[in-house]
Amino acid sequence: MQLESHQLGEESVISIQDLNHYFGEGALRKQALFDINLEINKGEIIIMTGPSGSGKTTLLTLMGGLRSAQSGSLRILEQEICGASKKQLTSLRRNIGYIFQAHNLMTFLTAKENVRMSLELHDKYLDQDIDALAVNMLEMVGLGNRVDYYPESLSGGQKQRVAIARALASHPKIVLADEPTAALDKKSGRDVVELMQKLAKEQGCTILLVTHDNRILDIADRIVYMEDGKLVSDGIDAAAKVK
């Protein structure tokens, strides 16, 4: 029998036990996540899918250190996030790359300057040729001839590729992507996720991707399916559920 990579006890990047999450206070308090358990290893590409309102973005933002975890245990890169301070979350976020539905590029910066910005956050790049690193990363996403373009002069797919270059330039251990193909046509969407897959595999980076786009499910090593705030299946069953 062939074991799945997550069963082999490889290096754990994210480890979640009995995680619950609530929004609001008092009578308005509403539970959004219920007893989530999940192990994610180095280099895995995980797609999270499920109906609208099922809790995918809430879980993704918790795993990205973008909001504080309230109850249970959430370990990211060997750090407990439940009860972590703002300062701890900020330093954790330097190890994570983010790609969102709307590319979130700075409109007043060129493609190169957008990628540079993410490198400038890291001391280790300060004595290197950051311009050259940014250009090299843009070449890797096929935009070597667009480095000095502003976002408004790029197509949707090109903007999303700049966002990928920006997210991966500093070789983060984790990349989070929330609906990265939502604003793209079929071909551009496919190109964008295949590029993410290729770069992540080269860098040994873990990708967590939330999507409603059934056409890209095959790039995942594992599919996690959510419903009503619960993780209802993980792995092969999940793939069958969304077909």
Ligand SMILES: Nc1ncnc2c1ncn2[C@@H]1O[C@H](COP(=O)(O)OP(=O)(O)OP(=O)(O)O)[C@@H](O)[C@H]1O
């Ligand atoms: N900031 C918030 N305040 C209050 N309730 C929230 C907040 N964010 C999300 N929720 C609620 O938590 C639940 C899960 O929402 P979430 O956005 O995680 O779902 P989702 O699966 O990502 O949905 P979609 O696919 O539509 O983006 C929903 O019932 C939502 O209304």
